[in-house]
Amino acid sequence: ADNLCQPCLWHTWASTRPEAIALVTAKSEYTWQALVERIHRLARVLAAQGVSEGAVVTVVSNNSPDVVMLHLACIQLGAITALTMPQPYQLIQENLRVLYGEGQRQFVWSSDSAISGFSEQDRQRLFTDCQILNLQAPVASSASCLARRDAGRRDAEQRDTEQRDTEKIASIVFTSGSSGVPKAVAHTQEQHLASARGLLAVLSFQQHDCWLLSLPIYHVSGLSILYRWLSVGACLKIGSGQLEQDIQGATHASLVATQLKRLLDHRQPLQLSHVLLGGSDVPLPLCQQARDSGIETWLGYGITEAASTVTAKPTDGIASAGRVLPNRQVQLRNKRIYIAGDTLASGYYYQGLLIPLVDEQGWFDSKDVGQWVDGELRITGRADNQFISGGENIHCEEIEAVLNRHPDIRQSLVIPVHSAEYGVRPVALIDSASDQSALQLPLWLADKLTRFKIPDAFFPMPQQPQTGIKLSRKAMREWLSDNQ
Ligand code: 4YB
The missing domain is CATH 3.40.50.12780 (ANL, N-terminal domain)
Known part of the structure; x- marks a missing residue:
């Protein structure tokens, strides 16, 4: 059961270069050999908790050796890892609703730090809604392990036909569509x-x-x-x-x-x-x-x-x-x-x-x-970031690209706002260490952008929880409409 996957490359490297260093963490180093042993063990720990082929394991965590090994162990079991950003439970729930239908087992593993900020109520809801996986659990005795596996098989049979094409899915990452509804990319x-x-x-x-x-x-x-x-x-x-x-x-x-x-x-x-x-x-x-x-x-x-x-x-x-x-x-x-x-x-x-x-x-x-x-x-x-201002086509990114060339600007974000005269006008949020009025941006932009593309106003960018690797246009737009 450990060897469901064909291209489990860690097995290849463990047999051809067992002593080479595969993984370096803040605390230790693992050779390919040692890594494969850890993954095998983890796969058995997960199997004993009911994770089987086609099951979806939601992982809520920042980067850590656990997450990497968990993903590889899931692949070995033919299970799907849905990787999720640590966030308030309400938002995690939005992802869970996309992943799991009625009656499907919601396997979840989260790092301690990912749920340390949860209220007691959210923590309880998480534990009631989901089956929380324990990576430290002992590998169960073979009898109960087999019982669990049979239960897993029954789950898998239930999923059967329509799911056949999702069988080989290894990972799911979320991306927010323009509507804001999370999309689970498989x-x-x-x-x-x-x-x-x-x-x-x-x-x-x-x-x-x-x-x-x-x-x-x-x-x-x-x-x-x-x-x-x-x-x-x-x-x-x-x-x-x-x-x-x-x-x-x-x-x-x-x-x-x-x-x-x-x-x-x-x-x-x-x-x-x-x-x-x-x-x-x-x-x-x-x-x-x-x-x-x-x-x-x-x-x-x-x-x-x-x-x-x-x-x-x-x-x-x-x-x-x-x-x-x-x-x-x-x-x-x-x-x-x-x-x-x-x-x-x-x-x-x-x-x-x-x-x-x-x-x-x-x-x-x-x-x-x-x-x-x-x-x-x-x-x-x-x-979707294109708008028409006084009949002219403007891309937010075009203005941002010019602003980002300013030596004192770390990041910028341009937002179209309603204007009685032009329909829509650009406004810029600026992340800079310097005082923003001192940058004299309209003047600096004058020979770099066509006049109608120069934003009507500049605001210091609000601090916002960094969601993933990008600024959230939606959050910034909401901030602007609340604060303007
Ligand atoms: C761009 C853009 C560009 C994306 N100019 N707009 O391994 C990598 O490729 C990598 C390395 C370093 C940092 C990031 C990466 C990525 O994968 C980025 C992938 C990504 O951002 N995916 S996303 O789905 O979150 O966003 C995609 C969007 O990002 C695109 O649709 C573009 O709008 C924008 N984008 N690269 C200008 N070079």
């Missing part, structure tokens, strides 16, 4: 590995290298690091959440622009040879600064449904996100970016069913807008 191992292999065909990552799990695993940017590590048999580092410390000893890291900025400002010696940037437009000067410090810096355009990176290139002086990587295809229809290929998710998971995310020809509508520049894809914005 990938198989093969899709993740197709993504990893396509990227690593151009970006060098060797067995002696070490990729830091520098982004949350409940986001595709973090999860995809795991599959790059597995596909190569290199080393994975799981830090303690302090990037400046964690980065020591890592040769590779995936970073968003703000992380890179912080790291470079810190001016510490780095062993990094490669950085992969993505998730948003990254200002050229920042890429330049990284390259000047000797790090080979890549910029990618990625999206959850395509298991992270779709296009990428070593950064140069040209504002684009690079060429289409192997195993993906990109098509522009009326400037709108459509994606196809082996890395696309099997579908959106909904209570045991898979809802297709592609059209009849197999293309996925990214809702991003872009153009080709000498064979490279330039992202100009999202279709």
